[in-house]
Amino acid sequence: MERNDPRSRSDAYGSRINRSHSPLLANFVPWASIVLASILPIFPVATALPIVPPLGLLMLLAWRLVRPGLLPVWAGMPLGLFDDLYNGQPFGFAILTWSMIMLAVELIDTRLPWRTFWQDWFSAGILIFGYLGAGWLLSGGQPTVHSLIALVPQLVLTILLFPIAARLVATLDRFRLTRWRAV
Known part of the structure; x- marks a missing residue:
């Protein structure tokens, strides 16, 4: 088969032609x-100690x-x-803190001209610390040194x-943007 033959190109690129993203899946x-x-x-x-991380917040930060x-x-x-229904904190805690976290990340995005993974990890660490600290203070329990150490x-x-x-978000993002064959 000749190099410029259209059939040879269709084998290499034909699987990607006439496909589009699924808007439902992407959203x-x-x-x-x-x-x-x-x-x-x-x-x-x-368990006796709070050890399970707030996975919903972690995924929100990772996506953002x-x-x-x-x-x-x-x-x-x-x-x-939705997270307030499952996290055990007073109702409205996740609404307030997640909204504030989204605003803080937006502020970080507008202030920094570029970001690296280490900056994202540091930013996520600070925001997670603030979230868990606010949960510790607003949970209704007695804020003592021992309960703070148990939170570490x-x-x-x-x-x-x-x-x-x-x-995981990067993998889900690749899945989200897979191309589906047009019917």
Whole structure:
């Protein structure tokens, strides 16, 4: 077969021609992954110390930092509302904190001319610390030094899980943008 033969090109590129992204999949995957991550922490066995990370918040931060501009700034409110149903904090806590986190990330995006993964991880760590600290203060329990020390494993685990969440978001993003054969 000759090099400029159209049939040889169709073998190499034909699988990508006449395909488009699924708009339903492209819009559904980020929201569904955050909602699913908000539900997941209710399944592990209860422990004496808070060890299970806030997976919904972790996925929200990962989507927002890995794919800036994909989720609107107001997405913190409805996703926080859903997380409030499962996280055990007073109702409205996740609505307020997730909305504030989305605004803070938007502020970071507009102020920094460029970002690296390390800056994203550092930003996520600061925001996670603020979220868990606010939850510790507003949970209705007595804020003591012992309860603060008990919060440290959850904080460390959540911050260390951010790269895994970012990798999962990158994989979900590739899946979200797969091309589907036009009918």
